[in-house]
Amino acid sequence: MAVAAQAGFAEVKVALDSPADLEGSGSYVWAHTFAEHLKANGMEAEEFQRGALGGDDELFDQISQGLLEVSMSPLGIVGSIDKTIYGLRLPYFFKDMAEVDRALNEGGMLEKINAATTQEGVRVLAVDTVGQAAGIFNTKKPVKSVADMAGLRMRALDESQIDLYKAWGADGTIVSWAEVPNALQTGVADGYLNPNFVPLLFGHTDFLKHFTDAAINPSLRIAIASEDWYQGLSDEERATVDAAVEAANSANRAWLGTQDGVFDKLRAAGVEIQTLDDAARAEFRDASGPAYDSGLLSKEQIATWEAAKGN
Template identity: 25%
Template sequence: MSLFQRFLPATLTVSYLLSTLLFVGSAQAATSVNLSYNGAPDPEKNAVHLFATNLKELVAEKTDGELELKLYPNSQLGEEQARMEQTMSSPNLNIASFAGVSPVMPEIFVSAIPFLFEDFEAARSFFDEGDYWQAFDETLRERTGIEMLAVVEEGGFLAFTNNEKPIRSPEDFDGLRFRAMDPSQVALYEAFGASGTPIPWTEVYMALRTGVADGQMNPPMYIILGSLYEVQDYLTLANIQYSDQFLVGNGAMLDGWDEPMRQAFLEAVDEANAMAREHNEAKVDERIAYLEEQGMQIIEPSEENLNAFREQGQPAYLEWLKTQDIEQRWIDMALDDAGMTQLAQ
């Protein structure tokens, strides 16, 4: 049975406690830390890798070489849940998606309410300043021993792709099969009349090529990264969800560093994240243009159809959240932070 399967908020495993105690005693001697994440080591195609490489350089610079990050892209240390388990039980850093965080903190799904943010500024303010995210950080540490370090943009807002027909309105989803990253995306597809099947990122290209799925949802960056334009004809810019992943670290490791080391590391994280955000936002239009050059048909839904997506998707998603044993206070905090309290009614 995995750590995820036996995970309980009030009772950490003996092995975790022992590893924590041992690491606290030896943290000062540690100079190398693993950082794992999804996607290829290509800074032009993978915004997460760009963030990771910038962070590696900044950490080395700000700690005068006392701390070195070893990068493991392409899920080399395992898929999402395996990497999170490693981070809970040993001195590691990990950039996780919703599929990695949600098994221990299903409250993460609240931040993915469709159309929660109008633009980058609104999304960044939500995570940088909101009460929901502060409470999320504190609860994650209490439950798992993991510390949330940064919300990392992975390429803009999510867009729909498929290989069957242009999607301009919710009705166009009828009968289509979509790859889902996690159960929340399954719920969203079903709200539009399609079906969703969770498929790991590493298997998405083949699933689309062989017809296991007709479409998927990702920001333009990931569509390029996975060469999905080779097996998808239509790109719908619905901007339905903010596309992000999460830099997390083993709490015992971070606590074991002396204060100058910890502060230098956190400064490096903030600076790398600011650099990644600036780069990411500047690249959005360029990436969409590239996909069009590769032969994808770009669909920009009308304001009327965007409203239809919102009016159909938001209530269905909120109903799904209620089935996940997520306390209403999390939803209320998030909607209040986003200025959308009317949705809680």
């Protein structure tokens, strides 16, 4: 616990997962607001650009060992500890961020997630939105229905996402984010699921020319912290960190309301946009059933998320 004993007096390192763009990156809005709140209240904090301290797995290891204080990370990075968090990735399960927040906070799901992860040295400080609900980007053709997914090979996060693609009639291949541009250029992958801003933020509009606003699930990342660091803070410092989380959450949700203009930016970049009608959206929703039966989450865990939404 030597790290924890000294953590409160050291600089808080915040590892970013996106460019430092307050207009285009909801993740950066969260991280920057968090760091600035700490600094405004007497705690030293510094942002480190994406990749400067390592990849996602390396950052996760550093967090769990108490070597790094805070990291902006992919949603499933804590899934190796406990799979409960995967409820946030169920397709067509949440209708909006308000429902996500209700499940996490009033429904107690953030507390349930942390009951497992903190035992392994990792605290999920927050779930942050990185854009409007995820849709389908690809390099080849307009996708207006499930049938149009045939012939596409999509970049997948993991095997569960490959199963979802198969249910839609497409193929999937796991590709790390760093390798995505090369995969799109060489045809290793024809597209990916992401919120509408992602190709703009990461410069992928040279390859991706089609977007389907399928509104599959809320586009989420997480802010994780070292539990050793968090518990090693003084009461005053911990209160400052908790207040910084609240400020960052508020700024992040307010930022989401500014993102309606992204579609115009995509069109200006040469991306053709498809909007699903009610019948096509229902078809995608019905075809997504295997994601609920994949075994990634138990039926009991899904039922717990359902109850937490309060519907």
